[in-house]
């Protein structure tokens with residue numbers, strides 16, 4: 535099963551992705567994580583990506599498409615994968631159609647009014663765990679590994695605004711793109727805990743995972 539995870543910044547793609555990858559044994563490929571790793575390691579891709587991610591704009595399509603195209607040729611991607619954050623515009627989706635076969639696109643739909651608080655309140659750990667300040671009770675370290683929690687540089691209000699605008703103008707049209715291909719399924723997030731959202735997702739994916 536090859537899946538695309540679609541949703542606005544803060545919709546809960548990353549939160550659900552680790553649960554989905556675990557249950558359905560899928561490789562999780564997050565273009566955002568790939569860019570952050572490159573930035574941390576000071577690679578050429580990282581140097582290029584930083585100005586875009588820090589300002590909430592999309593990294594150029596040629597770079598992003600090439601990274602995903604290459605990643606999908608690795609051995610570990612031959613038994614099912616989940617793309618989180620890719621494609622992010624129609625051009626990327628058209629390129630993906632040329633080099634991969636997608637079975638289903640899951641749209642995580644969230645009321646826009648919830649997103650700013652979710653993102654600006656997010657604290658992350660280098661191990662990949664993510665929290666919201668409201669649930670931390672003042673803790674500054676990760677409950678899973680003890681690592682120090684920090685705020686992503688792009689999780690500040692001005693940048694979040696740009697990310698949401700970018701989503702609306704460039705990424706949201708993908709909902710119709712995948713609907714037209716008969717591949718779109720949707721869940722509503724924000725009206726329940728991440729576990730409840732995951733239950734909805736499982737009801738959908740259990741049908742595909744036969």
Ligand code: AP5
Nearest residue numbers: 543544545546547548549565566587592593619652656728
């Ligand atoms: P990326 O890392 O993909 O960021 P994003 O799409 O903006 O998504 P986020 O990681 O902010 O949110 P999420 O949906 O994963 O939410 P999460 O689960 O963490 O991209 C970053 C940047 O990289 C882009 O801006 C761009 O520059 C570049 N980039 C990436 N891909 C690209 C591409 N294809 N092309 C070009 N450029 C690209 O949840 C958010 C918060 O909500 C957390 O605090 C969580 O605890 C909480 N939460 C989650 N679910 C629930 C729930 N059900 N109830 C209550 N709280 C919840």
